[in-house]
Amino acid sequence: MRIIKNTVPIFYTAAAAWANPASQPLSPTNIFAPASTPADNISALSFLVLAVTGAIFLTVLCLLLYAIVRFREKPTSGLGEPAQVYGSTQVELAWTVIPVLVIVVLFLATVRVIASIQNATPPPGAVEVSVIGHQYWWEYHYAHSNVVTANELHVPVSNPAHPTPTFLTLLSADTDHSFWVPRLAGKTDLIPNHPNSTWIDPHETGLYLGQCAQYCGVEHAKMLLRVYVQTRDQFDHWLAQQSRPAVASDAVDAGRRTFESIACVNCHTIRGTAAVGKFGPDLTHLMSRDTIGAGAALNTPANLRRWIQNPNALKPGCLMPAMGLSDSQLDAVTAYMEALR
Amino acid sequence: MSTASITIGHASSERPPLVETLHQWVTTVDHKRLGVLYILYALIFLVFGGIEATIMRIQLIRPHNDFVSPEVFNRMFTMHGTTMIFFAAMPIVFGFANYLVPLMVGARDMAFPRLNAFSFWLSAFGGFLLYFSFLGGDGLYGAGNAPDVGWFAYAPLTSQTFSLGHSTDFWILAVFVSGLGSMGTAINIVATVLCMRCPGMTLGKMPLLAWLNLVMGGLVILSMSPLTAAQLMLLIDRYLGGHFFDAQAGGSAVLWMHFFWIFGHPEVYVLAIPAFAFASEIIPVFSRKAIFGYPVMVAATLAIGFISMSVWAHHMFTVGMTAAGNTFFVLSTMAIAVPTGIKIFNWLATMWGGKIQFRTPMLFCVAFLFQFLIAGLTGIMLSAAPFDWQLSGSYFVVAHFHYVIVGGILFTVFGAFYYWFPKMSGRMYNEALGKLHFWLFAIGFHLTFDFMHIPGLLGMPRRIYTYEPGRGWDIWNLIVTIGVFFQAAGTLVFLGNLLWSKWRGVAAGSDPWDAWTLEWSTASPPPAYNFAVLPEVRSRRPLWDLKHPEDPDWHYE
Numbered sequence: 023m024r025i026i027k028n029t030v031p032i033f034y035t036a037a038a039a040w041a042n043p044a045s046q047p048l049s050p051t052n053i054f055a056p057a058s059t060p061a062d063n064i065s066a067l068s069f070l071v072l073a074v075t076g077a078i079f080l081t082v083l084c085l086l087l088y089a090i091v092r093f094r095e096k097p098t099s100g101l102g103e104p105a106q107v108y109g110s111t112q113v114e115l116a117w118t119v120i121p122v123l124v125i126v127v128l129f130l131a132t133v134r135v136i137a138s139i140q141n142a143t144p145p146p147g148a149v150e151v152s153v154i155g156h157q158y159w160w161e162y163h164y165a166h167s168n169v170v171t172a173n174e175l176h177v178p179v180s181n182p183a184h185p186t187p188t189f190l191t192l193l194s195a196d197t198d199h200s201f202w203v204p205r206l207a208g209k210t211d212l213i214p215n216h217p218n219s220t221w222i223d224p225h226e227t228g229l230y231l232g233q234c235a236q237y238c239g240v241e242h243a244k245m246l247l248r249v250y251v252q253t254r255d256q257f258d259h260w261l262a263q264q265s266r267p268a269v270a271s272d273a274v275d276a277g278r279r280t281f282e283s284i285a286c287v288n289c290h291t292i293r294g295t296a297a298v299g300k301f302g303p304d305l306t307h308l309m310s311r312d313t314i315g316a317g318a319a320l321n322t323p324a325n326l327r328r329w330i331q332n333p334n335a336l337k338p339g340c341l342m343p344a345m346g347l348s349d350s351q352l353d354a355v356t357a358y359m360e361a362l363r
Numbered sequence: 364m365s366t367a368s369i370t371i372g373h374a375s376s377e378r379p380p381l382v383e384t385l386h387q388w389v390t391t392v393d394h395k396r397l398g399v400l401y402i403l404y405a406l407i408f409l410v411f412g413g414i415e416a417t418i419m420r421i422q423l424i425r426p427h428n429d430f431v432s433p434e435v436f437n438r439m440f441t442m443h444g445t446t447m448i449f450f451a452a453m454p455i456v457f458g459f460a461n462y463l464v465p466l467m468v469g470a471r472d473m474a475f476p477r478l479n480a481f482s483f484w485l486s487a488f489g490g491f492l493l494y495f496s497f498l499g500g501d502g503l504y505g506a507g508n509a510p511d512v513g514w515f516a517y518a519p520l521t522s523q524t525f526s527l528g529h530s531t532d533f534w535i536l537a538v539f540v541s542g543l544g545s546m547g548t549a550i551n552i553v554a555t556v557l558c559m560r561c562p563g564m565t566l567g568k569m570p571l572l573a574w575l576n577l578v579m580g581g582l583v584i585l586s587m588s589p590l591t592a593a594q595l596m597l598l599i600d601r602y603l604g605g606h607f608f609d610a611q612a613g614g615s616a617v618l619w620m621h622f623f624w625i626f627g628h629p630e631v632y633v634l635a636i637p638a639f640a641f642a643s644e645i646i647p648v649f650s651r652k653a654i655f656g657y658p659v660m661v662a663a664t665l666a667i668g669f670i671s672m673s674v675w676a677h678h679m680f681t682v683g684m685t686a687a688g689n690t691f692f693v694l695s696t697m698a699i700a701v702p703t704g705i706k707i708f709n710w711l712a713t714m715w716g717g718k719i720q721f722r723t724p725m726l727f728c729v730a731f732l733f734q735f736l737i738a739g740l741t742g743i744m745l746s747a748a749p750f751d752w753q754l755s756g757s758y759f760v761v762a763h764f765h766y767v768i769v770g771g772i773l774f775t776v777f778g779a780f781y782y783w784f785p786k787m788s789g790r791m792y793n794e795a796l797g798k799l800h801f802w803l804f805a806i807g808f809h810l811t812f813d814f815m816h817i818p819g820l821l822g823m824p825r826r827i828y829t830y831e832p833g834r835g836w837d838i839w840n841l842i843v844t845i846g847v848f849f850q851a852a853g854t855l856v857f858l859g860n861l862l863w864s865k866w867r868g869v870a871a872g873s874d875p876w877d878a879w880t881l882e883w884s885t886a887s888p889p890p891a892y893n894f895a896v897l898p899e900v901r902s903r904r905p906l907w908d909l910k911h912p913e914d915p916d917w918h919y920e
Contacts, residue, residue, distance in 0.1 A: 093715065
């Protein structure tokens with residue numbers, strides 16, 4: 023009895039966590055905790071499919087268990103072979119027609135959801151962002167502005183009454199990638215020379231996590247996604263701040279000169295300076311981001327210094343080489359990075 | 364009945380020297396010896412693939428583990444997938460087909476014995492070529508050894524730009540060479556079934572195993588050709604300046620996906636249909652009843668073969684097809700559930716009203732029914748394209764296809780091992796060890812693959828060498844890894860049982876299961892010529908007719 027008393031609440035809590043993940047999150051990437059229309063529609067379809075397949079499972083399982091128990095050979099079964107039955111047209115017709123009907127229902131429900139997600143067009147006021155997959159990070163270009171940022175996507179919250187969804191054009195600079203933030207939408211691949219699109223309209227502000235879902239090379243595992251859903255005011259403020267060129271402070275001039283005199287500028291852009299490389303992430307407002315290395319590490323001064331010294335220590339296999347800087351150069355460049363707010 | 368040559372064969376009972384025995388095995392064109400070679404070769408690669416899986420699972424036992432480097436992890440999943448599909452699963456089904464089809468259709472050998480040997484050695488060398496990459500793949504220093512592009516090797520990761528060295532070349536050539544071998548064997552199986560049947564055995568009186576292997580052979584020919592062609596195209600891209608898959612030069616990465624999956628999906632049925640064949644032979648014998656609905660079983664198999672050629676792009680729901688394209692592949696994929704469902708119901712109906720004997724082969728087949736049911740139902744979930752947008756590329760998919768390949772196919776293959784081992788070796792296996800193997804493997808299988816679905820639903824993608832804590836994935840990955848050790852223990856018991864029984868098992872006799880098909884009418888192991896006199900049959904169960912002359916099957920068929 024005590025065992026039952028103790029376990030019942032555990033089951034109850036577990037069930038509650040599944041049913042209402044917002045109150046007690048089972049996982050920040052649970053596909054059954056949707057927070058955006060595409061993920062909502064998918065989740066609703068999923069429950070229908072799960073209910074139908076669950077019913078089929080229970081039916082067949084009962085038949086199988088009954089057959090195993092009832093028809094196993096027993097000492098009382100006697101000698102001789104059981105009656106030989108070679109088939110039955112009626113019965114076989116039944117278990118052909120019934121599955122066909124089930125399939126028709128599932129198919130129609132599925133087609134509705136496909137159309138609702140794939141045929142959506144951007145309403146006026148939609149935010150448009152180009153997402154470019156790189157080995158092993160994400161680049162974002164905001165349409166109708168000069169804002170370019172990396173890895174951490176900012177979008178406005180969408181009020182279902184007056185939706186302001188974000189439409190994403192998905193491109194790749196090298197190999198295949200896949201954009202997957204489970205609570206916002208299903209995944210869509212980023213394929214070179216094959217532009218794709220998807221959209222999200224998050225109903226609640228907050229941070230939504232995800233990661234690359236198509237194997238893209240050594241560091242596929244650390245190509246993480248962070249989507250910051252903000253109120254419209256916060257988002258507009260963020261966008262305005264991001265569109266400004268880098269702050270030029272004399273205090274970090276030594277670091278800036280070091281940065282501009284070595285190979286950093288071949289890959290990185292810092293708007294308003296001589297650095298205009300395109301291969302690596304835009305660093306204009308590096309310090310506005312919470313993480314570095316596409317989520318491989320928190321954006322702290324210590325991590326930043328370690329990253330500049332040897333990126334492979336934090337993310338083995340990443341394409342940024344160790345620059346072989348002296349300690350003083352390292353301090354100067356780190357200080358310069360920390361000034362890029 | 365006894366001709367001069369047969370008497371001479373029996374007279375030389377002296378054991379030949381080892382070198383001579385080996386020479387006989389290497390130069391053999393006997394379908395039974397080639398079948399055994401295929402099976403032994405597949406078992407070796409099954410162990411290799413298992414070791415690779417174990418390395419991956421140890422790495423994933425907890426977040427931020429550093430048991431292996433990301434490079435090694437990526438090689439492990441590439442080698443595991445390639446090995447298990449091309450060098451374990453396919454040789455096993457070919458091995459059984461080679462061994463059983465001629466015996467069951469009452470023939471003395473396959474239609475083309477030399478092609479048979481040639482095909483086996485092509486496949487075998489393909490496997491060795493793949494594994495030689497551990498030594499020879501390092502084209503440029505630091506470029507790595509074994510291939511690390513994933514078993515479906517999506518372009519453009521396989522281009523010279525992203526795959527330095529020769530590891531990808533080893534992968535291409537290994538799959539290419541073994542693909543040619545597979546096509547040779549498939550042609551042989553089709554020709555044998557169509558042309559080598561004994562007198563009286565019309566198509567409608569063939570054992571289901573022969574029918575299903577005929578469909579499997581056809582599928583191999585249809586699906587292996589595009590894959591083999593694609594390997595050649597990829598080589599041209601890499602070395603002759605072609606641009607088939609080179610997106611930077613106007614080629615198409617999506618083209619490779621189509622080429623791969625027009626092979627990849629029928630391949631599932633290339634493996635599953637022989638598994639259905641084993642179940643269709645084992646379940647009736649241990650239920651002591653004729654298969655329920657033979658004509659419908661044949662029709663369902665043909666339907667599966669036909670539909671399976673038109674479902675490949677359900678592996679590509681996330682690549683940005685149009686709504687119409689997605690809709691077509693939803694429909695075709697869901698449609699395949701109907702003939703598959705018919706099969707499950709017909710096996711159940713075969714057991715219904717029987718006298719079920721739970722010997723080891725039957726245990727594996729009953730577990731197969733249960734597991735294949737679940738695999739089919741998760742398949743329906745994945746066929747609903749929007750649901751797939753969440754599940755595709757996640758651990759849910761990994762759990763699903765392992766449910767098919769391990770829970771469905773490997774379980775019946777184990778069943779087939781125990782069922783036909785007495786025929787192949789002439790000795791009975793150890794029943795207690797067989798049951799121990801079953802329970803260890805079943806427990807391990809369910810610990811690993813039941814719980815593997817959950818991290819997928821919680822957003823864990825496949826092919827990541829490590830993961831972040833705090834995503835709710837930790838406990839599931841721990842359980843999944845624990846299950847692996849049960850499966851490994853079960854496999855060791857299995858191999859031990861095979862070896863022990865081969866040397867110490869009691870003599871099996873020609874028909875230990877009181878079964879009904881022709882292979883049980885000849886000695887165990889069968890002589891080189893199979894049947895001294897070619898049999899003549901009047902029904903699908905010739906030995907039933909022999910044992911029950913008062914109530915033969917041909918009264919009813």
